[in-house]
Amino acid sequence: MAILEVQAVEKSFGGIRAVDRCSLSVEPQSITGLIGPNGAGKSTLFNLIAGLYRPDGGEIWFADRRIDGLPPYAIVQLGLTKTWQIPHELKKLTVLENLVLAAKGHHGDHFVNLFLHPFLVREDEKRLRKQAQSILALTQLEALAHDEAASLSGGQKKLLELARALMTDPAIVLLDEPVAGVNPTLASGLMDLIEQLRKQGRTFFLIEHDMNVVMKRCDTVIVMHQGRKIAEGPPETVRKDPVVIDSYLGG
Amino acid sequence: MAIDTGILTNVALFASFSIVYAVLAIGFNLQWGYTGLFNAGIAGFFLIGAYTAAIITTPPDPPTVLGGVVIVPGHWGGLSWPFVVGASFAMIFSGLAAALIAIPTLRLRADYLAIATLAFAEIIRRVTINFDTFTGGTNGITRIPRLITYEPPDPFAGGMVLLGVGALVLLAVFLLLHFTLESPWGRVLRAIREDEVATMALGKNTLLSKIQAFALGGAIMGLAGALFIETKSYLDPQDFAPALATFPIWVMVIVGGAANNRGVIIGAFLIYGMEYVSVLLKDYVASNAIYYVRLMIIGALLIILIIYRPQGLLPERRRVLK
Amino acid sequence: MADSPATESSVAAGPHALRWRPFHLTAALRRRILRALIVVVIFVAFVGGLTAAFGISILQYTLYGFRTSAIVIVAAIGLTLIYGIRGFANFAYGDLMTLGAYVALFVNVNAQLSIIWGAITSFFVLVLVGIVLEILIFSRLEGRGPVAPIVASVGVGLIIQNGIYVVAEAQPRLFSVSLGQEVQIVPGLGISWLRDGVILGVGLGFMLVIHTLLTYTNLGKAMRATADNLELAKATGIDTKRVTYATWALSCGFASIAGVLLGIISDVQPLRGVTSLLLIFAAVIVGGIGSAYGAMLGGLVVGLSQEMVVPLLVWLGRPDVLGIPHADAYNVAVPFLILILVLLFRPSGIAGRQAAIVPRGVLAGAIAKARAARRTRLAAIDAGRKSG
Numbered sequence: 001m002a003i004l005e006v007q008a009v010e011k012s013f014g015g016i017r018a019v020d021r022c023s024l025s026v027e028p029q030s031i032t033g034l035i036g037p038n039g040a041g042k043s044t045l046f047n048l049i050a051g052l053y054r055p056d057g058g059e060i061w062f063a064d065r066r067i068d069g070l071p072p073y074a075i076v077q078l079g080l081t082k083t084w085q086i087p088h089e090l091k092k093l094t095v096l097e098n099l100v101l102a103a104k105g106h107h108g109d110h111f112v113n114l115f116l117h118p119f120l121v122r123e124d125e126k127r128l129r130k131q132a133q134s135i136l137a138l139t140q141l142e143a144l145a146h147d148e149a150a151s152l153s154g155g156q157k158k159l160l161e162l163a164r165a166l167m168t169d170p171a172i173v174l175l176d177e178p179v180a181g182v183n184p185t186l187a188s189g190l191m192d193l194i195e196q197l198r199k200q201g202r203t204f205f206l207i208e209h210d211m212n213v214v215m216k217r218c219d220t221v222i223v224m225h226q227g228r229k230i231a232e233g234p235p236e237t238v239r240k241d242p243v244v245i246d247s248y249l250g251g
Numbered sequence: 252m253a254i255d256t257g258i259l260t261n262v263a264l265f266a267s268f269s270i271v272y273a274v275l276a277i278g279f280n281l282q283w284g285y286t287g288l289f290n291a292g293i294a295g296f297f298l299i300g301a302y303t304a305a306i307i308t309t310p311p312d313p314p315t316v317l318g319g320v321v322i323v324p325g326h327w328g329g330l331s332w333p334f335v336v337g338a339s340f341a342m343i344f345s346g347l348a349a350a351l352i353a354i355p356t357l358r359l360r361a362d363y364l365a366i367a368t369l370a371f372a373e374i375i376r377r378v379t380i381n382f383d384t385f386t387g388g389t390n391g392i393t394r395i396p397r398l399i400t401y402e403p404p405d406p407f408a409g410g411m412v413l414l415g416v417g418a419l420v421l422l423a424v425f426l427l428l429h430f431t432l433e434s435p436w437g438r439v440l441r442a443i444r445e446d447e448v449a450t451m452a453l454g455k456n457t458l459l460s461k462i463q464a465f466a467l468g469g470a471i472m473g474l475a476g477a478l479f480i481e482t483k484s485y486l487d488p489q490d491f492a493p494a495l496a497t498f499p500i501w502v503m504v505i506v507g508g509a510a511n512n513r514g515v516i517i518g519a520f521l522i523y524g525m526e527y528v529s530v531l532l533k534d535y536v537a538s539n540a541i542y543y544v545r546l547m548i549i550g551a552l553l554i555i556l557i558i559y560r561p562q563g564l565l566p567e568r569r570r571v572l573k
Numbered sequence: 574m575a576d577s578p579a580t581e582s583s584v585a586a587g588p589h590a591l592r593w594r595p596f597h598l599t600a601a602l603r604r605r606i607l608r609a610l611i612v613v614v615i616f617v618a619f620v621g622g623l624t625a626a627f628g629i630s631i632l633q634y635t636l637y638g639f640r641t642s643a644i645v646i647v648a649a650i651g652l653t654l655i656y657g658i659r660g661f662a663n664f665a666y667g668d669l670m671t672l673g674a675y676v677a678l679f680v681n682v683n684a685q686l687s688i689i690w691g692a693i694t695s696f697f698v699l700v701l702v703g704i705v706l707e708i709l710i711f712s713r714l715e716g717r718g719p720v721a722p723i724v725a726s727v728g729v730g731l732i733i734q735n736g737i738y739v740v741a742e743a744q745p746r747l748f749s750v751s752l753g754q755e756v757q758i759v760p761g762l763g764i765s766w767l768r769d770g771v772i773l774g775v776g777l778g779f780m781l782v783i784h785t786l787l788t789y790t791n792l793g794k795a796m797r798a799t800a801d802n803l804e805l806a807k808a809t810g811i812d813t814k815r816v817t818y819a820t821w822a823l824s825c826g827f828a829s830i831a832g833v834l835l836g837i838i839s840d841v842q843p844l845r846g847v848t849s850l851l852l853i854f855a856a857v858i859v860g861g862i863g864s865a866y867g868a869m870l871g872g873l874v875v876g877l878s879q880e881m882v883v884p885l886l887v888w889l890g891r892p893d894v895l896g897i898p899h900a901d902a903y904n905v906a907v908p909f910l911i912l913i914l915v916l917l918f919r920p921s922g923i924a925g926r927q928a929a930i931v932p933r934g935v936l937a938g939a940i941a942k943a944r945a946a947r948r949t950r951l952a953a954i955d956a957g958r959k960s961g
Contacts, residue, residue: 006360076454086319088449090442100435101442104455111463161454200535222389289720291664355917362662363916366858369664370851378906379864381899494734498727505724509856541734550731556711556726 001038003172003203004049004080004213008070009058011041011048018044021058021226026172031204031219033235035211037248041225043085046174049081051075065147065169071161079171081179084166085207087157091150095141098160100125101131103169132167138193139163155182162190166197169200176204179213215239223247228229256407263410265527266520267482268416273519274424274502275496277512282510284444285437287444289361292352292368294496296469298488299348300341300476302379305392305486306330308337312394314384326387334398338477350468353462372493380396380488380546392486393553396516417478424471425512431467439462448495494546499526502549505556508563518563522549603644609871627884630760634880640769642876644834646851649856649868650783651827657863658820659711661722665730666828666853671731672848673829674836675741681748688750688833695829703825704818712817737843745842747835772834779830782821783865784803788906796820800863852879852905855912862924869921875908883909 002025002114026032032044047053050074060068065076076244090098100106103244106128107113108121133193136142139159144152160177165173175213178194179187191213194204209213214221219225221238225247229237238244274296280287306328314325356367379386385399386392399412431437439460442450451457480486490496499522507518556563591813624631652666664671676698677691706729714721755763787793799806799816804884807813839845852875883904891901897903909937 039496052448052452071456072457073449073454076452082452084449084452087454090445090449091440092445093438097438101438101450101455103452104554106435109439109460110465111431111436114431114434114436121435164453208406289723291723308725355913359916359920361718363858363920365664365720365723366662367708367913368856368914369914370854373851374906374909377902381902382897383899405868489944494731498731499725501724540739543738546735547739550728550735552724553728553731557721557728559708561717561721 003014003063004205005061006045007059007061009045009048009060010056011044011053012056012128017227019048019055022228023058024207024232025221026203027220028172028203029201030219031198031206033214033221034205034207034224035209035214035221035238036224036230039226039228041227041248042224043176045224046082046176046207049075050080052082052132057105059247065094071205076168077168079169080174081170081172082174083161083176085176085180087154087161089149089152089157089160091148093149094146095149095152095160096129096132096134096145099164099167100128102164102166103128103131103220112214117174135166142187155186158182159186159190162163163202172203172205175204177207177209179208179210185208185212207237211239253412258409260410263414263522264482265392267410267413267417267478268527269520269523270314270414270499271479271482272503272523273421273516274475274478275472276500276507276515276519277424277428278468278475280504280509280512281467281501281517282465284442284504284511284515285432286461286468288357288465289365289469290368290465291365291493291497292370292372293391293472293500294491294493295368295372296345296349296472297476297496298372298375298379298491300345300473301480301486301491302386302476303344303390303473304337304477305395306386307332308334308480309339309392309395312392314389320362325384327385331396332483333492334396334477338474339432341477342472343473345473345476346466347505350466351473353465357458357461357465369493369497372497376488376491379491383479386488387486389488391488392480392506394514395480395484395486397484398481413482417482420478421516424474425516428512436460451519456532466496498540498553499523499549502552505553505561505563511563513561525549534555597803615650623881627888629762630884631881632882635877636762636764636769638839638880639774641880642873645849645853645856646833646840646869646872647776647779647827647834648831648853649872650779650865651831651859652864653855653857653860653865653868654800654820655824657855658796658817659715659722661719661726662854663726663824664724665724665733665848666731667846667848667850668733668737669699669702669825669828669846670832670835670849671841672702673825673832674841674845675737676829676835678741678746678748678836678841680952681750682746685749686702686774688837689750691748692830692833694835696826699825699829700822703821706825707818707821711821712943734843734847741843743843745840745845747840748836750837768837772838773832777835779827780869786823787865787935789889792816792819799830851912852908855908857914858912858920861924864922864924866926867922875911878911879904879906892906 004026006022006024008021008023009019010017010021024040044053048055049069051070051074054070058066059066059089061079062080064080067078067080070078073079078232090101094103105122105124106121107117110217112128113121118159133142135144136145139162141159141163149160150158159179161195162173164180165175167197173192175194179190182190187210195217198204206218211246219234221231221233222229223238223241223244230247231241231244233241252508275293278296279290279293282290306326307330310331311328312325335501336450352368352371356364356480359367380388397409397413398416399409402423437457439450439457442453443457443460443473447457479490483490484565503518503522504515505518506521507514507516525548533539533541595628601653601852620635622633632699647774648666648670656665673695677688677695679691681688681691709724710729711722713853714725755765757763762899776940785793795806795811796807796819798811798818799813806816835845835849853872856871856875857876858869858871860867883901886900886903890897
């Protein structure tokens with residue numbers, strides 16, 4: 001039973017069909033890669049799944065629930081989180097604040113609770129800060145916890161994206177180029193972390209252009225071209241698929 | 252001795268009015284400075300609070316009818332309840348109005364929101380003037396009871412009481428905002444102002460948070476309205492024209508620095524100080540022109556500040572996570 | 574409004590800015606005229622039915638409606654043009670209208686010249702004012718988002734309004750012009766042939782002027798291109814600065830005419846323009862921001878609804894129905910209600926293009942911008958290829 005299913009999804013902007021009746025599925029506890037030439041519609045598809053766009057047609061299913069048409073916050077609450085290709089760190093907040101913000105179920109998020117249940121709010125804040133600290137440790141950012149997010153380097157901001165996503169306790173994480181622009185050691189560490197988290201039961205669906213990462217780390221690779229899926233399978237098979245090679249050369 | 256208390260009473264009145272506008276400006280600062288919602292209808296929420304408080308706290312005032320014709324419309328309510336009740340209901344009704352306005356309009360982009368809120372304020376003002384059996388129409392509402400009645404009347408003591416109450420309210424509002432903005436809820440607001448889409452993608456219902464912020468801001472404006480009627484001691488719908496109750500507030504917040512409540516309070520005292528000085532000067536210059544010149548100065552300030560120093564004279568204070 | 578004007582290199586503003594394109598009576602044009610005629614017939618039938626049901630006052634208010642619409646249309650065209658190009662709601666527009674009325678008043682009453690001279694002087698004075706505003710203020714706020722120019726325009730409005738109070742009397746004044754008496758065609762239906770005819774005529778005249786300008790002149794095409802996509806217009810050689818000045822000139826000029834017309838049917842006082850501001854905004858938004866044709870439709874809808882609803886309100890205000898005091902005065906709320914409904918259900922208006930909703934639209938807007946930038950780059954490359 002696939003954890004994520006995209007069925008014949010369409011999305012056009014003006015006259016341009018970004019996603020053209022695309023269908024694919026992601027198996028639970030997998031590390032699935034999504035590749036394809038520029039303009040294939042990969043990021044658009046991620047935005048559609050995450051609820052940031054509404055599809056013009058088709059359906060998106062996440063663990064037995066239909067999620068297309070739901071607002072983004074509801075989809076995150078259900079357990080699907082997406083990171084950004086260009087990091088969207090909250091610049092004026094500290095790294096720790098960025099993380100605690102991402103936590104689900106903080107009683108302090110609701111205005112009335114500030115007055116009706118102040119102690120609950122305080123407890124949640126303490127608990128979630130501890131949780132945030134441990135995730136920061138996992139992503140090797142704990143030294144920067146009280147620094148303004150704007151002061152982080154590019155690679156550190158990418159780590160922050162992943163850390164924030166983990167803070168939402170997701171069943172599946174959509175990673176948009178998680179190691180682009182990150183130095184190889186850090187990238188390797190990040191992918192090791194992902195492998196570790198996968199073993200704990202989470203699913204990872206990632207867009208990547210770095211073929212080494214894709215080949216080494218992904219169980220399955222899905223290839224998109226001009227808004228639809230053109231190939232799918234284990235990395236070695238996909239790599240040799242003439243249709244895939246053609247799409248990259250033809251553009 | 253009598254002269255001294257006279258001057259002090261005057262200064263106290265100036266401070267009391269400044270406090271009213273400061274509270275109003277803090278409400279707007281929450282909506283605009285902290286949440287990024289541009290409210291061009293501040294006057295409307297101010298009005299709802301003022302009239303609610305007036306209707307609740309004044310004695311009954313039925314219409315004056317002569318030969319079957321209504322000469323003086325009187326006004327509705329007249330429950331003669333204490334000020335605290337009036338102020339509480341003022342906050343509730345203004346906050347509710349703000350929430351109702353917010354639900355359909357907060358998803359609109361900033362200029363549409365400005366037009367919609369401006370329209371709301373104007374319509375509510377015209378309805379208030381029109382529905383005169385309810386609100387006293389252009390006559391307004393008079394005989395607003397003082398907070399403490401002195402027998403024989405003692406303006407100095409009354410003025411001091413008013414100032415004291417006003418200062419307490421201002422302090423309470425300031426602390427309330429400080430508390431809520433440092434809270435987790437306040438953190439969501441800051442995140443929304445920073446990058447709303449990213450905040451949505453982290454699982455926050457940003458629309459709901461914005462509605463709550465707008466409603467809280469509206470409630471604070473309603474409280475300012477209740478304070479206003481006590482300070483002014485009568486209610487005149489003309490006081491709620493946008494040029495008097497919306498645009499000067501923008502100047503106060505821009506002068507003091509958006510998202511900086513301390514600066515906003517200073518801005519309120521400065522801008523209201525201008526009005527106060529102009530009222531004093533009017534007696535010497537013997538012309539109405541000073542009133543209009545003051546508004547022209549406010550207009551010029553708006554233009555100059557928004558071009559050259561939109562972040563205000565005092566910057567936002569940095570927050571440190573302890 | 575769908576044709577792309579960017580392909581012709583002759584669009585650049587300059588001495589040939591007002592070159593004319595030929596006029597063709599195409600099949601498409603014939604179809605549109607037919608559709609317009611059908612709408613007119615339906616409208617006449619509708620008003621006829623209402624009159625049969627509610628009496629002759631309906632016709633009277635329909636006439637008032639057309640008269641108000643004419644003025645609102647002229648004003649709304651001016652407002653929507655600058656809204657489309659500079660991207661902000663000009664909150665000083667009502668005060669600009671008032672300024673126009675006062676300049677005309679000065680020429681007409683103080684200098685004792687004909688109202689025509691007053692209107693002409695007023696037009697050119699306001700044209701100057703518009704250009705000065707752009708140079709001094711609004712050019713410096715380019716790229717600062719929609720709120721900053723709104724705040725600045727509020728400041729401008731305050732200065733104009735209170736400046737008028739300081740310089741002129743606050744008392745309502747009348748133009749010194751004799752436009753005939755109101756004549757009763759039928760009992761209950763009065764019309765002042767000259768006055769109402771002038772208003773409707775001027776309104777129609779200016780609608781024709783703007784239509785001709787936008788459709789058949791190079792300046793008009795340049796204006797439409799700039800309003801559509803500023804970067805693309807710049808990339809194809811349009812002098813957008815000149816276009817912006819021209820638009821400000823037109824916008825304020827139209828404001829002055831609307832102000833004078835308003836002064837003719839009512840009076841000239843410092844707050845006269847400001848009280849119409851929301852009505853004109855309603856017309857602009859209902860019609861779609863940036864579209865002059867939308868402004869015409871929006872003005873018609875808003876003007877007619879505000880006047881024709883009065884008999885209904887009077888009936889509702891009767892003691893045996895709802896008993897609301899001064900019920901007829903609530904008619905000003907009707908355009909506002911229409912505005913709210915449009916904002917809720919179709920924010921882009923009848924003829925508009927830009928999305929008004931923020932959260933999910935933010936990403937679409939960013940994508941659209943990126944694609945437009947890509948188009949601009951490609952267009953520039955194309956242009957380079959052609960010339961190079």
